[in-house]
Amino acid sequence: MGKPTGFMEYEREPRPERDPLNRTKDWEEYTLPMPEEEVKEQGARCMDCGVPTCQTGAMIDGMTSGCPVYHLIPEWNDLVYQEQWQEALKREHQMNNFPEFTGMACPAPCEGACVLGINEPPVAIRTIELSIIEKGFAEGWVKPEPPSVRTGKRAAVVGSGPAGLACAAQLNKAGHYVTVFERDDRVGGLLTYGIPDMKLPYRVVKRRVNLLKEEGITFVTNTEVGQDYPLEKLQKEFDAVVLCGGATQHRDLEVEGRELTGVHYAMDFLHQNTKSLLDSRHEDGQFLNAEGKDVIVIGGGDTGTDCLATSVRHQCKSLTQFDIYPKKGDVREEDNPWPQWPIIHRVEYGQKEATAVFGEDPRAYAVMTTKFVGDENGHVKEVHTINVETHTNDKGQRTKKEIPGTEKVWPAQLVLLAIGFNGPEQGFLKQLGVETDKRSNVKADYGTFTTNVEGIFAAGDVRRGQSLIVWAINEGRAAARECDRYLMGETELP
Structure with a gap:
């Protein structure tokens, strides 16, 4: 805890925004960077609680409480206050592959569970999170890290939204050859085409995707599995498949x-x-x-x-x-x-x-x-x-x-x-022979993510229904772990 009295000395300050009227004249990002000294003060408000409920990721009465990726929030809050930005970035990436996505577009359930929020405005966690990753990119600390050894195993990820990208990133770290299929012309799923550019600029998505490409992941766009790419070919050419196609059936x-x-x-x-x-x-x-x-x-x-x-x-x-x-x-x-x-x-x-x-x-x-x-x-x-x-x-x-x-x-x-949405589109799932539950989502237990079809896993909205970006990242990472275990008999993925 960098400053024990920080929460008494500093007020919560949200990320600065451009003038609401002026920004409607363009499609540029509507927020502005917070000066580093102010980010430090926001980090100083963190009380380093004995039980950091901000990172619990629990479901209470059907609503998310705390961070589903179990971000090490008090640790990087303290590191920011201590001006140890590079260490803060390491902590951030330890649990979340894409803090820039959640920093820009997550509703911040972590802040809703902040202990300080019981009787004061909570710590500006999302602002700090985004400041760390943006400084990391600006300083050149975020670099491609391809695996040193390849396993020879081939894994396909269907869908390039946050679940698919997180799953692909983790499988690639394990050394597998990973191919991501996306039916749209650009990678990102709803990160790209479901969130407007002034809220989550495509350049931010593309920046991360380019890194993943440099790390060895193959992206195939304009390709709908089951139509443009036969299912028989998918199952023949890949040792495992992870379905991350989202819940795109409109309500x-x-x-x-x-x-x-x-x-x-x-x-x-x-x-x-x-x-x-x-x-x-x-x-x-x-x-x-x-x-x-x-x-x-x-x-x-x-x-x-x-x-x-x-x-x-x-x-x-x-x-x-x-x-x-x-x-x-x-x-x-x-x-x-x-x-x-x-x-x-x-x-x-x-x-x-x-x-x-x-x-x-x-x-x-x-x-x-x-x-x-x-x-x-x-x-x-x-x-x-x-x-x-x-x-x-x-x-x-x-x-x-x-x-x-x-x-x-x-x-x-x-x-x-x-x-909202009623769940995933059913045609492709029926072709594949994957079972669905009473809500029409892919039937795969949380924790194993295995479907009824050998070697096929499911993660994100396609499995849990419409949800948050941060839950998609949680499930993509966890499904990658179980897919790696299936491919190798054991896993070192978190």
Whole structure:
């Protein structure tokens, strides 16, 4: 513990952000680097707790508490305060292959479980994490480390999101020849095409992928296993396969008018926007453009927020985000005690930007969509809603009750459904003969990650359902360990 009184002397400072209005005029990263002296002060706030719940990675009431990759958080907080940045980087990489991804795009369950957070603002863990890895790259400390010996074994990883990349990185460290298959034209999965560039720039993903290539990993893009690459060939050419394809089956909203033109899945909107941005800076016009439109985003989560931020950059006419739940309070409720993830009202970057452009927070709470109405050309023109009350029974099950007299009609020419995913796409899994569970996820126990098909493993969202980047990294690393054990009879991977 570098400074025993640090948590009393220094206030929490979040990572600096660019002006919300000015940054909507470009697609550059919306945050700014924190000066090193301030990062040191943030590290000094860490109390080096006897039981560091920040790194527990537990599930409490269905929510993540603490860091699922068991980051050595108090250690690198102290090292940053002591200005031992290179040692801090080693600690960071010890448990997390990609701290830049989690530092930029993780909701930071570690901070929700910080002991200081019981009665003070928690340690700015994510800001410190990102500062360490960015300094590591700037100083040239992050270098390719190819294995000194190869085993001769060949492993295939299907999917190049965070689970696939983490799995590939670990299998490669064990000395296996690793090939990663990605159906899109760029590596990264939802890191690349599901998170906007101003939140997680593609250059950051590409920087890490280039390192993995230098370490000996082969990436095959524009190739969908089961279509472009036969399954028989996959199983014949590789000694083991790890499925990391994610949970990409959209959750739909089954209401009247759903078939109208202009009603889209949020992920299609984000994917097309990023691809067009990276391909041509939007000059090709191959994206869903919100310019001049009344935009409704249905869904109150991170993906919905990303849609807000993208729409304001398109210069939409108006912008509203529906949240089916009531507005939360600014502090924890009694039934949401520490170290549970704090269910509180938050204002994220997209809401800040929408407020800066339109003068008010874009969210409408306790709103349920009842139907979409189109014009004479079959294009959506209105969204009809009603307010609802949420009730929770003694089994924890939630029900919605409509409130008569709260009906409302909203103008809309673009509607984005950001209500999550139902699990992995099933066609490929059925071809492979892999069993799925009642939620349609690949049936593979956490800890072994083995499927019912010999030599085939599963990790990340394809196995656990839609989840966090940090859980994907956890599972990718762990599945690599078990795959290595299968290939070699033993393993030294963590």
